Amino acid sequence: MQILPTAPEAPSAQGPAEWFTGEVWIDVVAVPPDPSRLRVNAVHFTPGARTHWHRHANGQTLHVTEGVARIGTRDGAVLEVRPGQTVWTPPGEWHWHGAAPGAFMTHLAMWEIGAADGGPDTEWGEAVTDAQYDA
Incomplete structure (x- = not known):
C-alpha cells in the first residue's frame, strides 16, 4: 500500500472545446501505476456546461459531489443527479453529462483505460444540442 504523490505537473486544466460545451475544469485525482487501469478525474462544470456525446469501452462511473448534474442518453432520457x-453508464453507451442550469456541479469521473479490442477507451461525438440538454 502507498500514498500516491500529488502531481504538481498536472494542475487544473480547462476542458477542451472539442469535448465540452461551456466552461469546464478538470483535476486529475488518480492515475495509479500499472497494472491498474483505473482513472479518476474531478470535473467542475459551470451552470449549463456539459460534455459532448461520448462512450467508454469499459463503461464509466460518475459520482456527484456538489451541485446538480444532468446525465442524458441517446434514447432521450435525462436524469437529474444530486x-x-x-x-453507471455501461460499456459502449452513448451519453453526456453536465451541470443543471443555474448551478455549478462537480463529479468524480471514473473509468478504465484500454479497450479489449485495442481501440480507444473513450470515443467522442458531436456536441449536445440545447434541445437534448433541456429534455
Missing part, C-alpha cells in the same frame, strides 16, 4: 448519488 450530491452523493452515483451513476
